[in-house]
Amino acid sequence: MRLTQGQFSFLPDLSDEQITAQIAYGLKQGWALNVEYTDDPHPRNTYWEMWGIPMFDLKDPAGILMEINECRRTYPRHYVRVTAFDSSRGWETPRMSFLVNRPADEPGFGLVRQEGPGRQVRYTVRSYAVDRPEGSRYA
Amino acid sequence: MGSSEKILAELADDTPVDLAGAVENSHVFEILDQLDRELIGLNPVKTRIREIAALLLMDRLRKNMNLSAQPPSLHMCFTGNPGTGKTTVAQRMAKILHRLGYVRQGHVVAVTRDDLVGQYIGHTAPKTKEVLKRAMGGVLFIDEAYYLYKPENERDYGAESIEILLQVMENQRDDLVVILAGYKDRMENFFSSNPGMSSRIAHHIDFPDYSTEELMEIAEMMMVNLNYRFDADSAQAFGEYIRLRMQMPHFANARSIRNAIDRMRLRHANRLFERGGEQVTRRDLVTIAAADIRASRVFGEKAAPLMTSPD
Numbered sequence: 414m415r416l417t418q419g420q421f422s423f424l425p426d427l428s429d430e431q432i433t434a435q436i437a438y439g440l441k442q443g444w445a446l447n448v449e450y451t452d453d454p455h456p457r458n459t460y461w462e463m464w465g466i467p468m469f470d471l472k473d474p475a476g477i478l479m480e481i482n483e484c485r486r487t488y489p490r491h492y493v494r495v496t497a498f499d500s501s502r503g504w505e506t507p508r509m510s511f512l513v514n515r516p517a518d519e520p521g522f523g524l525v526r527q528e529g530p531g532r533q534v535r536y537t538v539r540s541y542a543v544d545r546p547e548g549s550r551y552a
Numbered sequence: 553m554g555s556s557e558k559i560l561a562e563l564a565d566d567t568p569v570d571l572a573g574a575v576e577n578s579h580v581f582e583i584l585d586q587l588d589r590e591l592i593g594l595n596p597v598k599t600r601i602r603e604i605a606a607l608l609l610m611d612r613l614r615k616n617m618n619l620s621a622q623p624p625s626l627h628m629c630f631t632g633n634p635g636t637g638k639t640t641v642a643q644r645m646a647k648i649l650h651r652l653g654y655v656r657q658g659h660v661v662a663v664t665r666d667d668l669v670g671q672y673i674g675h676t677a678p679k680t681k682e683v684l685k686r687a688m689g690g691v692l693f694i695d696e697a698y699y700l701y702k703p704e705n706e707r708d709y710g711a712e713s714i715e716i717l718l719q720v721m722e723n724q725r726d727d728l729v730v731i732l733a734g735y736k737d738r739m740e741n742f743f744s745s746n747p748g749m750s751s752r753i754a755h756h757i758d759f760p761d762y763s764t765e766e767l768m769e770i771a772e773m774m775m776v777n778l779n780y781r782f783d784a785d786s787a788q789a790f791g792e793y794i795r796l797r798m799q800m801p802h803f804a805n806a807r808s809i810r811n812a813i814d815r816m817r818l819r820h821a822n823r824l825f826e827r828g829g830e831q832v833t834r835r836d837l838v839t840i841a842a843a844d845i846r847a848s849r850v851f852g853e854k855a856a857p858l859m860t861s862p863d
C-alpha cells in the first residue's frame with residue numbers, strides 16, 4: 414500500500430531535481446529545512462526521528478540534498494521526509510512537508526476493531542510495519 | 553532548447569559569436585573594473601582574475617556553440633602575507649563566479665581549521681560537512697589551510713577533514729568552489745605533503761606585498777571613504793609612519809594601515825575634545841593633523857622590540 418502523507422504524495426515520487434527545486438523554494442522564503450525518518454508511518458505518528466538538527470543559515474539546496482542522500486543511504490528501507498519551518502511568527506511552523514524516500518515494499522495499515530461495552534465498536538488503524546520490533550521492520 | 557541545440561551542431565565554423573552581448577549580459581566587466589578601482593596595486597592578481605574571467609566567459613560561449621569541454625576546474629589557492637587582500641579578493645571572486653554562472657548563490661563562507669576539525673573521534677566529519685553545507689552554491693574560503701595538516705601528530709583529525717573536502721571538491725564541482733589561503737612557503741609545504749589537494753587546485757595566485765607608495769594610496773583611499781583627509785604635514789608624517797611601521801614586527805600590509813587610521817581617528821577625536829570650549833570647524837572634523845600621527849608608538853620606540861602591534 415502506497416503511503417500518501419504530506420505534499421505531492423499522490424504524484425509519482427519526486428526526482429532529485431524536483432526535490433531540489435522544492436527546497437530552493439523553501440530556502441527562498443527563508444525557511445529552515447530538516448530531514449526526518451521513521452519506520453512507523455502511522456498517520457498519528459507526528460514525531461519522526463530527526464536526521465541531525467534542522468538546517469539553518471543554508472543558502473543552497475545542494476547542502477540539504479547531501480543530508481537527504483546520506484539519510485537514504487543509512488535508512489534505505491525507512492520513510493524519509495523533508496519539512497520546511499517558518500519562524501517569522503516567533504515559533505517554528507511547518508510550511509512544507511514531503512516524502513523523499515519510501516521502502517520498496519510498503520505493508521500498509523490494518524483496521525483494528527475494539528469491542529466496547531454494550532456492543533459498541535471502536536475502530537483504529539495499526540501499521541503492519543510495527544508488528545516487528547523497531548529497527549527490524551522492513552528488513 | 554533541444555531542437556535549437558541540433559541546429560547549432562550543424563552550424564558552420566564561420567558562425568558569428570555574440571561576444572559583446574555575452575560580456576554585456578554577464579556584467580562581469582563591472583566587477584572587474586570595480587576591482588581595479590577599489591583595490592590599489594595587486595596587478596598580477598588583477599591580471600590573473602581577468603584571465604580566469606575570460607576563460608569562464610569563453611567556456612560559456614563555446615557551450616552555446618555546442619563545443620563541449622569538461623567544465624573548467626575553479627578551485628584556487630591565494631598565497632601572500634597578512635593584509636595583502638586575499639579575503640577581499642575572494643569576496644570579489646565569488647561575485648565574478650556568480651555573475652558568470654559558475655556558482656549559484658555567490659556567497660563566501662570563510663573558515664579556519666577550528667571550524668572544520670573536531671576534538672575527538674567522530675567529531676570532525678559532521679563539522680566539516682556542516683561547513684560544506686553552508687558553503688554550497690558559493691565559495692568556501694579556508695584561511696591558513698596548512699593547519700589542517702599536522703604531520704607531527706599521527707592521530708590528528710585534520711586528515712579526515714581533508715579527505716572529505718577532497719571528495720566534495722572532486723564530485724560536487726558544480727556546487728561549490730574552494731579557495732585555500734595562506735603564506736606561500738607553508739602552502740607549498742602543505743601541497744607537497746598533500747598531492748591530492750594540490751592536483752585539485754587549478755589556479756595559484758600570489759599576492760605581493762605592497763610598496764610604500766601603494767600603502768600611501770591605500771591609506772588615502774580609506775581616508776576618503778571615511779570622510780577624513782590629511783593636510784600637507786600629516787601626509788608627510790604618515791609617509792614616514794609607513795616606512796617605520798614596515799620595518800617593525802607584526803606588519804600586516806593594508807590591515808596595518810587600516811589599524812593605524814583607526815588609532816589616528818581616536819587621537820584626532822581626543823585632541824579636539826581636549827580643546828573644550830574653543831571654536832571647532834568642519835575642517836577640524838575632517839583633517840587629521842601631523843600630531844595625531846606622530847603620537848604613535850612607532851615614532852617613539854623605534855629600537856625597542858614590541859610584543860604587540862604598535863599601530
Ligand SMILES: Nc1ncnc2c1ncn2[C@@H]1O[C@H](COP(=O)(O)OP(=O)(O)OP(=O)(O)O)[C@@H](O)[C@H]1O
Pocket residue numbers: 590591592593594632633634635636637638639640641695770773804806807810
Ligand atoms: N589593494 C588594496 N586596496 C585597498 N584596500 C585593501 C587592499 N588590500 C587590502 N585592503 C584592505 O586591507 C584589509 C585587509 O585585507 P584582507 O583581509 O583582504 O587581507 P588578507 O590577505 O585576507 O589578510 P590575512 O592573511 O591576515 O587574512 C581590508 O580592510 C581590505 O579592505
Ligand SMILES: [Mg+2]
Pocket residue numbers: 638639640695
Ligand atoms: Mg584574510
